[in-house]
Amino acid sequence: MAQVRPARGRRSLGLTLVVSEITVLFRRLRTWAMIGALALIPILIAVVVRVSSDGAASGRGPAFLNSITQNGLFVSLTALTVAIPLFLPLTIGVVAGDTIAGEANLGTLRYLLVAPAGRLRLLLVKYAGAALFCFVATLTVVVTGAIIGALLFPVGPVTLLSGDTVGIPGYFVRLLLLALYVTVSLMGLSAIGLFISTLTTIPVGAMAATAALAAVAQILGALPQLEWLHPWLFTNYWLGFGDLLREPIVWTSFADNALLQFGYIAVFGTLAYGRFSTKDILS
Amino acid sequence: MNKNWRWLPAGIVPVVIVTAAVSGSAVAEAQPQLPAKTAQELLEFVATSTDDAYSGTVEQSSDLGLPDLGAVDAPGRTSSSDPTSMALELLTGEHTAQVYVDGTDRARVQVLDQLAQRDVVVNGNDVWYYDSESNEAAHAVLPDKAAAKAELEAKLQEKSAEYPELQDLPRTPAEVAEVVLATIDPGTDIRVDGTSRVAGRSAYELVLTPEDEATLVGSITVSVDSETGVPLNVTVLAKGQEEPAFSAGFSSVDFGAPDADIFEFTPPAGATVTEAPTADEARAELEARAELEAGQAPADAPAQMPAEEQQPTVIGEGWSTIVELPAGTAGGLGLDLGTGDTAGMGEIMEIKPGMDPDEVAGAQALLEQALTQVDGGRALQTSLVSVLITDDGRILAGAVGVDQLVAASQR
Numbered sequence: 173m174a175q176v177r178p179a180r181g182r183r184s185l186g187l188t189l190v191v192s193e194i195t196v197l198f199r200r201l202r203t204w205a206m207i208g209a210l211a212l213i214p215i216l217i218a219v220v221v222r223v224s225s226d227g228a229a230s231g232r233g234p235a236f237l238n239s240i241t242q243n244g245l246f247v248s249l250t251a252l253t254v255a256i257p258l259f260l261p262l263t264i265g266v267v268a269g270d271t272i273a274g275e276a277n278l279g280t281l282r283y284l285l286v287a288p289a290g291r292l293r294l295l296l297v298k299y300a301g302a303a304l305f306c307f308v309a310t311l312t313v314v315v316t317g318a319i320i321g322a323l324l325f326p327v328g329p330v331t332l333l334s335g336d337t338v339g340i341p342g343y344f345v346r347l348l349l350l351a352l353y354v355t356v357s358l359m360g361l362s363a364i365g366l367f368i369s370t371l372t373t374i375p376v377g378a379m380a381a382t383a384a385l386a387a388v389a390q391i392l393g394a395l396p397q398l399e400w401l402h403p404w405l406f407t408n409y410w411l412g413f414g415d416l417l418r419e420p421i422v423w424t425s426f427a428d429n430a431l432l433q434f435g436y437i438a439v440f441g442t443l444a445y446g447r448f449s450t451k452d453i454l455s
Numbered sequence: 456m457n458k459n460w461r462w463l464p465a466g467i468v469p470v471v472i473v474t475a476a477v478s479g480s481a482v483a484e485a486q487p488q489l490p491a492k493t494a495q496e497l498l499e500f501v502a503t504s505t506d507d508a509y510s511g512t513v514e515q516s517s518d519l520g521l522p523d524l525g526a527v528d529a530p531g532r533t534s535s536s537d538p539t540s541m542a543l544e545l546l547t548g549e550h551t552a553q554v555y556v557d558g559t560d561r562a563r564v565q566v567l568d569q570l571a572q573r574d575v576v577v578n579g580n581d582v583w584y585y586d587s588e589s590n591e592a593a594h595a596v597l598p599d600k601a602a603a604k605a606e607l608e609a610k611l612q613e614k615s616a617e618y619p620e621l622q623d624l625p626r627t628p629a630e631v632a633e634v635v636l637a638t639i640d641p642g643t644d645i646r647v648d649g650t651s652r653v654a655g656r657s658a659y660e661l662v663l664t665p666e667d668e669a670t671l672v673g674s675i676t677v678s679v680d681s682e683t684g685v686p687l688n689v690t691v692l693a694k695g696q697e698e699p700a701f702s703a704g705f706s707s708v709d710f711g712a713p714d715a716d717i718f719e720f721t722p723p724a725g726a727t728v729t730e731a732p733t734a735d736e737a738r739a740e741l742e743a744r745a746e747l748e749a750g751q752a753p754a755d756a757p758a759q760m761p762a763e764e765q766q767p768t769v770i771g772e773g774w775s776t777i778v779e780l781p782a783g784t785a786g787g788l789g790l791d792l793g794t795g796d797t798a799g800m801g802e803i804m805e806i807k808p809g810m811d812p813d814e815v816a817g818a819q820a821l822l823e824q825a826l827t828q829v830d831g832g833r834a835l836q837t838s839l840v841s842v843l844i845t846d847d848g849r850i851l852a853g854a855v856g857v858d859q860l861v862a863a864s865q866r
Binding site: 235236238239242253328329331332333334335336337411412414415418420422424435438439442443445446449450 | 458459461462463464465467468469472512553565567569570571572574583585587590592707714717720721722723724725726
């Protein structure tokens with residue numbers, strides 16, 4: 173019994189830490205500003221299409237754009253396609269880059285470590301916060317898209333890429349899977365951001381470096397000369413979410429993506445641990 | 456205080472990942488042990504497999520030494536609506552497709568592009584094509600199989616009096632295998648060469664090697680599943696190129712009957728649906744046109760050639776066969792190169808007239824870039840096939856070097 177109690181105490185401490193981390197994260201004005209900006213993407217797309225839908229120019233623009241006038245539910249997909257390459261990595265970069273460096277910059281890091289939390293646990297808690305933000309950010313784009321689409325356009329059964337049709341409930345299951353897919357896609361980037369954040373005490377530097385890495389990986393991914401490298405880039409499956417919109421669903425990209433992101437989490441998570449646990453905390 | 460051990464996990468993880476990646480590919484290369492089969496036995500085996508049901512993922516890639524035309528368009532969004540760019544697209548780059556087959560009657564092929572998809576669904580006599588990007592569907596009705604078969608049998612009976620050799624048409628898998636062997640055999644070394652693993656299944660490797668020095672084809676390898684006889688992979692090697700010039704095969708396969716739902720296709724609301732003429736209608740139309748042009752009714756052969764003078768000449772035989780299209784075709788067909796199969800192309804174009812002139816012009820410009828100036832014309836040299844457009848408008852194509860085409864054109 174004597175051994176169980178401290179263990180339970182430690183676990184509850186971990187939980188309180190997670191809860192406090194999440195409350196701090198979502199009490200920040202910055203977090204809400206970013207979520208608001210993400211929500212603006214589908215709203216902007218829907219309003220622009222609505223205002224200018226006079227025989228729409230077909231064949232150009234992001235995927236699914238032409239389908240919006242027929243079915244408002246496609247707004248979510250167009251917005252997601254637009255948000256994935258730039259806006260989502262940018263916001264993830266801000267959150268993940270801020271994790272450790274932000275505390276160090278504010279001088280709160282050493283107080284966090286005074287509590288018997290342990291550096292590994294602090295890293296895990298910080299990472300959990302970043303991961304939750306990934307999911308909330310993705311869900312914001314998808315849900316706002318569905319709402320604004322339903323408000324401005326007719327809504328009905330959705331045509332999948334394979335030409336089959338699913339009803340609205342089935343479509344929402346797929347949207348949830350999509351949000352999950354995109355969240356998993358961003359986990360590798362979050363781990364990279366966490367590692368970079370342990371390297372510096374200047375959060376802006378870590379944020380910029382993380383967002384820039386996402387851009388660099390996508391540029392490398394666009395060069396056919398570097399084809400051998402592509403399967404190893406964390407951005408490789410970012411636009412593979414289309415596989416969830418086929419009938420039957422093709423799960424291979426989901427599985428490959430999860431494995432790849434897990435690899436990035438393992439590599440950069442252990443790097444972050446190595447760095448953070450050996451670092452002298454001065455602030 | 457030495458804390459450096461805390462870096463240990465960061466060192467171990469990459470090692471584990473690299474080891475897993477390397478050993479994963481090493482396992483795949485292990486050769487299974489299978490009872491020996493001759494080429495004849497293997498072909499018989501393949502011929503028995505036509506009724507099988509299976510589904511799986513097919514990866515196709517081509518490396519013909521051509522520029523990647525897919526890269527010109529946005530990635531994964533090649534314009535796919537007209538047959539020419541579809542053919543060009545298949546000659547370059549990589550594709551993934553989901554394949555569902557249930558016997559000979561029902562099949563579905565889904566070409567998976569990034570955020571887009573093209574489907575071909577065959578269900579009995581119905582054939583559907585659907586392109587998600589343009590939201591266009593096409594429907595065709597195949598002639599009734601039983602009726603067509605009966606008709607064919609009747610015709611055979613009729614003709615067999617004239618041509619006794621028709622009575623020897625292959626009927627059993629063994630006979631099919633014999634015929635295939637006899638047709639392929641001259642100038643080809645055909646043998647079963649070891650085993651391999653394809654999509655996690657053990658397979659026999661059937662290798663066809665041309666003995667002809669002139670051809671660009673190095674060898675063709677067909678991997679045949681050892682349990683079912685279904686061909687799982689086809690690889691074409693070109694001479695002087697290490698990477699396969701063309702390969703298509705299953706990366707995963709499941710030999711269970713696919714869901715019946717998969718073969719049901721209803722075009723989605725809002726899609727543009729084109730109805731293709733039935734075979735009878737197409738034939739009637741062709742005959743009417745031929746009558747107009749020639750002023751006389753043609754024989755019952757459903758020739759796709761618009762006019763008689765466009766009949767291609769065949770030079771040489773076997774692997775180094777050269778097909779020559781007479782003067783005037785270069786202008787008319789323009790882009791009908793690469794495949795050398797003008798009859799097939801004509802058929803496709805018959806169904807889909809009114810190609811987008813912009814797209815054709817774009818493809819033409821691309822082709823101009825790929826052509827090189829040679830003696831007496833311009834040539835397209837790929838690692839498998841060469842095409843020569845002579846200055847007087849003839850087109851020569853074959854699986855040989857450009858110099859052979861030039862020599863043939865000057866005879």
